Amino acid sequence: MQHVKITVYSTPSCPWCSRAKNYFKSLGLNFKNIDVSKDQKAAEKMVKKSGQMGVPVIEIGNKVIVGFDKNKIDKLLGV
Template identity: 70%
Template sequence: MQHLKIILYTTPTCPYCKKAKKYFKQLGLKFKEIDVSKDQRGAERMYKKSGQLGVPVIEIGNQVVVGFDKSKIDRILGIN
């Protein structure tokens, strides 16, 4: 299933970021995590792609999901 690159923009205190990470791990999917509280460039990239300052922002392939929107994530990943 891991055919799409997944980037997860997070902060250490974000509960929905933790839920997203747990969900991807349960699915056995690898992802790159960018802590935007420590990575200014990452924060700028996240804002440029999503228009959002809040986390999580999840990039799956060329699609962006704002927040932990499980149904949208599943749709992008092709999970029913």
């Protein structure tokens, strides 16, 4: 099923970030996790892409999802 690049912009203390990452793991999908609390440039990139400062911001291919929206994730992944 891994046919698209997945990036999760997150922080260690964010429960919704953990849910998103655990969900991708449960599907057996690889993803890149970027801790925006430690990477200022990545945080700026995330805000530029999403217009939001909150996490998680999930990038699936060229689509951006703000928050853990399982329905949107499933739709983009074709699950």
